[in-house]
Amino acid sequence: MTPMRVRLSPLGVAMFCLLGVGVIYHLYAGVISNRWAAFRQRSKVDLRDLLAVSVEAAVLGGTEVKRLEVGVKKVRHENALQEKSKGKTQEGDTELLTMGDLQSHRKMFNLISNTFPDVTVNSEEHDNMVDKAASWNRGIPADILDKIEGGKDVPAESVTVWIDPLDATQEYTENLVKYVTTMVCVAVDGKPVIGVIHQPFTDFTAWGFVGQGSNMRPRPSYSVSPPKAIVSRSHSGKVKSFVQDAFGNSTTIIGAGGAGYKVLSLLAMPSSEAGSMDQADVYIHVTFIKKWDICAGAALLNALGGHMTTLKGEDIDYSGTPLNKRGLVASVGVDHKALLERLPNWEPEKH
Known part of the structure; x- marks a missing residue:
């Protein structure tokens, strides 16, 4: 009896192979996907490294801000900073954007995003320019090495970084550069943990790491009866009457630009910087404010108690949407709860 031979056509073989691949894919695709998700969830970042990168980013951004700053006459008459409006604030004022904002953003955002690709980074500015070459040199400043130990690992997905590439843009265009800062804040699960405030025009950088250390300290004493209250000069709303209702008509009210500057005014500045700084006992704000304006200051103050x-x-x-609608009061070295009890009843204004 002649044995029966089965001949498979090339098309049949191809179909059989495709069927096998499909079965294997469905069997293992879910497993691979789950393992990849688990791998991403296990991604960790060392907060000391993130502090070092935040300092480097703030300084790099500040270098761009300083490089693009020119005399006030040139800015006003030639628009050398290429300022333009981003829209209106709650008070109806024009919100400015300059080349200083954009160039600082590009340096800061790309450095942090490239170094920590799994971390969420929110910046005040938005720009599509990608600089893949921006990278951390792995250097850690000596004062950070001296005060902060490594190994402070947290899950990358719990971290949100807030960048303000140029705080006090209005004052920047008016050549009131003492108010200008660049800021980075690291929040973990919505809580401010690391704050960096850099002053480009004095090359001074303040940093704080909650529970770990800081290169700053509170002043030896503060007055709260009445206090010196520092408030916004350009987004003030009804803050002056609010402060006077709380602490009396004799309260000294200091108008200043930039949330970063206002926080520094609460602290003991190095003697080389102190001469140009206002000194305040409490910082109060009653209108809407963005989280990239205040997160770094919150972390710095928290690090100092x-x-x-x-x-x-x-x-x-400090997660989710960037807008804080509830106003703020900031202090250090005083009874914060007692300050709050003296504030009049307040409700946010409609935006």
Whole structure:
């Protein structure tokens, strides 16, 4: 009996192979996907490294801000900073954007994003220019090495970085450069943990790491009866009457630009910087403010035993949307709860 031979056509063989590949894919695709997700969830970042990169980013951004700054006459008449409007603030003022903002953003955003690709980075500015060459040189400043130990690992997905590439843009265009800062804040699960405030025009950088250390300290004493209150000069709203209702008509009210500058005014500045700084006992703000403006200051104050809360005394969540609608009061070296109890009843204005 002649044995029967089965001949498979090339098309049949191809179909059989494709079927096998499909079965294998469905069997293992879910496993591979789950393992990849688990791998990403296990991604960690060392907060000391993130502090070092934040300092480097703030300084790099500040270099761009300083490089693009020119005399006020040139800015006003030739628009050398290429300022333009981003829109209106709650008070109806023009919100400016300059080349200083954009160039600083590009340096800061790309450096942090390239170094920590799994971390969420929010910046005040938005720009599509990608600089893949921006990278951390792995250097850690000596004062950080001296005060902070490594190994402070946290899950990358719990971290949100807030960048303000140029705080006090209005004052920047007016050549009031003492108010200008660049800032980076690291929040973990919505809580401000690392704050960096850099002053480009004095090359001074303040940093704080909650529970670990800081290169700053509170002043030896503060006055709260009445205090010197520092407030916004350009987004003030009804803050002056609010402060006077709280502490009396004799309260000294200091108008200043930039949330970063206002926080530094609460602290003991090095003697080389102190001469140009205002000194305040409390920082109060009653209109809407963005989290990239205040997160770094909140972390710095928290690292020194201070507080930055809403006017109702609530902690501010530094995750999610960037807008804080509840005002703020910031202090260090005083009884923050007692300050809050003296504030008049307040409700946020409609935006």
